[in-house]
Amino acid sequence: MTRDEPLVLGIETSCDETGVGIVRGHTLLADAVASSVEQHARFGGVVPEVASRAHLEAMVPTIQRACDTAGVSLRDVDAIAVTHGPGLAGALLVGVASAKALALSLGKPIYGVNHLAAHVAVDQLEHGPLPEPSLALLVSGGHSSLLKVTDITGHDGGVDPLGATIDDAAGEAFDKVARLLGLPFPGGPHIDRAAREGNQVAIDFPRGLTSRRDLERHRFDFSFSGLKTAVARWVEARERSGEPVPVADVAASFQEAVCDVLVRKALDAAASEGIEDLMIGGGVAANSRLRVLAEERASKLGIRVRVPRPGLCTDNGAMVAALGATMVERGRTPSPLDLPADSSLPVTEVLAG
Amino acid sequence: MLLAFDTASPTVTVALHDGTDVVAEATATSSMRHGEQLAPLIAQVLADGGATPADLTGIAVGVGPGPFTGLRVGLVTARTMAHVLDVPVHGVCSLDPLALEAVETGAVDGDFLVATDARRKEVYLASYDAGAVRQDDPVVDRPATLASDRPVVGEGATLYPDAFPVARGPQRPSAAWLARGVVAGRFTVLEPEPLYLRRPDAEIPRAPKAVLADEPSPR
Numbered sequence: 001m002t003r004d005e006p007l008v009l010g011i012e013t014s015c016d017e018t019g020v021g022i023v024r025g026h027t028l029l030a031d032a033v034a035s036s037v038e039q040h041a042r043f044g045g046v047v048p049e050v051a052s053r054a055h056l057e058a059m060v061p062t063i064q065r066a067c068d069t070a071g072v073s074l075r076d077v078d079a080i081a082v083t084h085g086p087g088l089a090g091a092l093l094v095g096v097a098s099a100k101a102l103a104l105s106l107g108k109p110i111y112g113v114n115h116l117a118a119h120v121a122v123d124q125l126e127h128g129p130l131p132e133p134s135l136a137l138l139v140s141g142g143h144s145s146l147l148k149v150t151d152i153t154g155h156d157g158g159v160d161p162l163g164a165t166i167d168d169a170a171g172e173a174f175d176k177v178a179r180l181l182g183l184p185f186p187g188g189p190h191i192d193r194a195a196r197e198g199n200q201v202a203i204d205f206p207r208g209l210t211s212r213r214d215l216e217r218h219r220f221d222f223s224f225s226g227l228k229t230a231v232a233r234w235v236e237a238r239e240r241s242g243e244p245v246p247v248a249d250v251a252a253s254f255q256e257a258v259c260d261v262l263v264r265k266a267l268d269a270a271a272s273e274g275i276e277d278l279m280i281g282g283g284v285a286a287n288s289r290l291r292v293l294a295e296e297r298a299s300k301l302g303i304r305v306r307v308p309r310p311g312l313c314t315d316n317g318a319m320v321a322a323l324g325a326t327m328v329e330r331g332r333t334p335s336p337l338d339l340p341a342d343s344s345l346p347v348t349e350v351l352a353g
Numbered sequence: 354m355l356l357a358f359d360t361a362s363p364t365v366t367v368a369l370h371d372g373t374d375v376v377a378e379a380t381a382t383s384s385m386r387h388g389e390q391l392a393p394l395i396a397q398v399l400a401d402g403g404a405t406p407a408d409l410t411g412i413a414v415g416v417g418p419g420p421f422t423g424l425r426v427g428l429v430t431a432r433t434m435a436h437v438l439d440v441p442v443h444g445v446c447s448l449d450p451l452a453l454e455a456v457e458t459g460a461v462d463g464d465f466l467v468a469t470d471a472r473r474k475e476v477y478l479a480s481y482d483a484g485a486v487r488q489d490d491p492v493v494d495r496p497a498t499l500a501s502d503r504p505v506v507g508e509g510a511t512l513y514p515d516a517f518p519v520a521r522g523p524q525r526p527s528a529a530w531l532a533r534g535v536v537a538g539r540f541t542v543l544e545p546e547p548l549y550l551r552r553p554d555a556e557i558p559r560a561p562k563a564v565l566a567d568e569p570s571p572r
């Protein structure tokens with residue numbers, strides 16, 4: 001870390017985490033996150049208005065906490081970066097407005113960046129500069145995408161979507177199956193834990209979009225809706241017959257079906273594009289089985305796998321700051337002050353112009 | 354220098370007050386899009402008033418009631434700027450500047466009401482005395498329930514003439530009057546907390562529905 005590297009503060013409010021991160025170049029200085037997840041638990045999913053209210057309350061305290069942790073004053077910051085999409089419109093807007101207020105008050109540039117690209121850029125804080133091209137598998141409660149990344153700042157078609165989910169996001173499937181099994185929200189960590197005691201080949205759940213016919217049209221796309229229904233049917237049939245539901249086996253078999261499809265398609269995409277580096281990010285990347293399976297199979301193909309530590313995989317401000325720092329380093333033009341929040345921002349638009 | 358803004362109505366409004374009077378003000382040219390319009394309007398008003406953020410000694414912000422998404426844009430902007438610049442935030446009920454403007458411009462004399470659009474066929478409403486002092490906390494309800502023959506200031510009266518036949522004065526809050534009222538000590542100053550008046554729309558889900566029962570079962 002040198003003083004020449006840009007000091008960037010990043011803000012993330014696209015869902016239920018209020019994140020403020022501070023980086024200097026590729027060095028993480030602070031990653032403050034306030035989550036409203038507890039307030040959503042009884043609703044079984046994120047309630048947008050509840051999340052937006054929580055962002056407003058958490059915003060300034062989280063900025064303060066990030067500065068304290070990093071040991072920097074806001075006046076030292078060289079640039080502000082903020083997620084301006086995609087995500088929940090009202091939630092995004094709180095972060096965007098706060099970021100503009102920072103930029104305006106400090107007289108510093110603002111970079112409105114894409115949430116998905118930030119999930120990829122965060123790995124630079126852990127494993128150094130991202131090899132370009134890389135293949136990125138982003139999986140969370142909100143997204144399931146396969147991206148070819150030739151320039152993480154988005155120049156010249158820098159982020160190219162090869163595939164995405166056609167129905168539920170992978171993390172959503174974890175939440176829904178957890179609910180079926182009586183496990184708490186968010187489901188990911190609870191399924192992961194339950195699965196450790198179970199047998200992953202106990203039940204043969206379907207792998208979405210892997211039949212020959214589906215592969216013709218959806219080679220790199222995902223579908224988790226059919227899997228979710230299959231689990232529901234299996235559990236219900238079991239309950240009707242009066243037999244106990246083997247929670248651990250269902251969790252392990254479901255998790256295996258998700259991870260199998262994700263890894264299979266990601267490695268197929270990497271091989272077909274001749275890419276040797278696979279980056280896995282998003283909340284589901286914290287899943288222990290996904291990491292193991294990806295590394296096991298990738299090593300046989302000579303593909304390197306990069307997975308940031310779990311705390312950096314879930315939504316946070318550090319990932320936004322990391323992408324912002326790369327924007328500064330590569331001399332990209334800052335965003336205008338009338339930068340909008342765009343809930344359906346396409347992944348190809350990495351920086352708001 | 355006091356910077357004032359309100360985002361509780363469809364129109365973003367910003368003003369700068371130098372302690373003597375308003376030296377610059379700007380109003381959004383189109384409705385809504387608060388998140389896009391507020392920061393550029395603040396930059397414009399500061400430039401027009403020959404000021405920089407460092408010259409600010411306080412921020413006045415309308416805390417609603419008003420549509421939540423826009424309201425939060427104003428509040429998070431006020432809180433963030435105040436944090437960076439280390440100046441106080443004066444929160445003001447967004448109906449109060451309408452009342453002050455109505456009294457000071459002679460649109461009303463005696464007691465009156467202020468009503469603004471709360472969407473969903475409802476209005477936000479509070480009552481005021483002849484000196485523009487608010488007499489109660491604002492409420493949200495259907496116009497028919499709140500109907501009154503007293504003079505009513507604000508867009509609520511224009512939208513629902515059957516309930517509020519005596520419409521008067523300004524339609525939406527102006528940051529210039531927000532600034533004047535704060536400088537003159539005419540408002541009850543509140544914390545910069547949003548006056549939502551409504552709970553979030555959220556339903557607690559029922560038990561997982563039975564897929565075998567409501568979907569055609571596979572043979």
Ligand SMILES: [Zn+2]
Pocket residue numbers: 115119140142282283314315
């Ligand atoms: Zn995410």
